[in-house]
Amino acid sequence: MTDGHGPVPGAERAGYTAARRRPRLGTLALVALLHVLAIYGLARAFAPDFTGSVERQMLEAITVTVTTPPEELPEPEPEPDPGAAGEAGREATPRPVTAPEPPVQIQPPVPVPRASSTGAANTSGARETGEGTGAGGTGSGTGSGQGGGGTGGGAVNKPVHVSGSIDDARDYPVPEGGRSARRGTQVIVRVIVNPDGRASNCTIYRPSPDAEADRITCRLVQERLRFRPATDAAGNPVAAPFYWRQRWF
Template sequence: MAREGSYSTIRQKPRPLTITAIILLHILAMYGLAKAFAPEMTGSVERSVVSAFTVNITAPEEEVPPPPEVEPEPDEGAQGDPGREAVAKPVAAPEPKVVIKPSKPMPKATSTGTADTSGAADQGSGTGAAGTGLGTGGGQGGDGAGNARPPVAVTKPQHISGGIDNVRDYPIPEGGRQARRGNKVTVKVTVGVDGRASNCSIFRASPDPEADRLTCQLVVDRLRFKPASDSNGNPIAAPFYWQQRWF
């Protein structure tokens, strides 16, 4: 038993866990030094340790199903003997029945002769179905009067001579000549084959009826024309329009 006033000299024993921890720390320190200075040696040791604990697990083999059964192709057999060539049987068409009707006698044609009446007699001196003559007819030309259409003008009449003076040929209207300035009149005449105008009429009148009437008279009396012509170049009568403007 220790005395009072002195320290205890009894030592406690180290525990097993503490000893184990110290040993592991020393091992880890040595392993770290070896890995730092000799990495190849530590790598081989690690591989050997890992291989010692490696367990190979083999998977069970899968059952492979048997291949499907293939049915054998049926035997087509050998080719048979060819048959006989088909030949069409000739068939005769029936003869058509043709019915011939008796022909009717043709009517008698007109002819010349000594008969006094016209008709279809074999001979006679009557009128025929056609012929020529100098009488009236429906043709376009002939020696007699007929219903021929009038010839069509191919060219128009052309003014070749004569003229009208806007100042001297017209009297002074009321209000002076300025009242007529800017107006115009159009007259229609017929130019004959002799080149003279006739049958004058007012086609478009002006505000001055007296000047329009005088224009018609001057056109007929003074103006001369080259007549129109047909397709054969013959002169024919044709209409002509004359416009008189007062400036």
């Protein structure tokens, strides 16, 4: 190889490898990025305030504000008119009404009473007198009928005391508190005056404070007192009760 003056020294040894290669684009970009990062690191180290303000400006420049469209609300339904009539309902169809047939009750025949004027027996008609038992004007049984012959009815006249007496000073023992302890008290006894005028079945009807004196009174009434007995409507003597009051003065 010559350059017009003669051959170039060493040209034959280099050959085609001596031609220059063009640098690649990616390599240049990588080298530039490394330089920028190196400069940025030095700036952050020595001037942090400056690099902070630059970063904020760059973020504000690339900030994108996204505005969402307003949500569409559904349109409100129109309020019904209070004076408007509602929808017509279904037409009512009446159902047939069938009344149940009432059951037929057959009553038994009512017997017809017999006439009071018929019949041959004395007990079949409404006669004034008859042979059966009834409330006749007179009768022969016991009872209180006007014409009866039995021993019915009660005493009409009460028994009356006719004789005998009881001395409250001599017939009763002296109580523990003296006779003044019994003074002003009384006892009532009940006896049955028999048809012979004597008293029996004595009981204390209303006692006094002295039970011993009450028992003595019952004994003395039955032993000493005599009575005119009670009588019925025919004047017959009958037994009847009698109440004797013994007072201590």
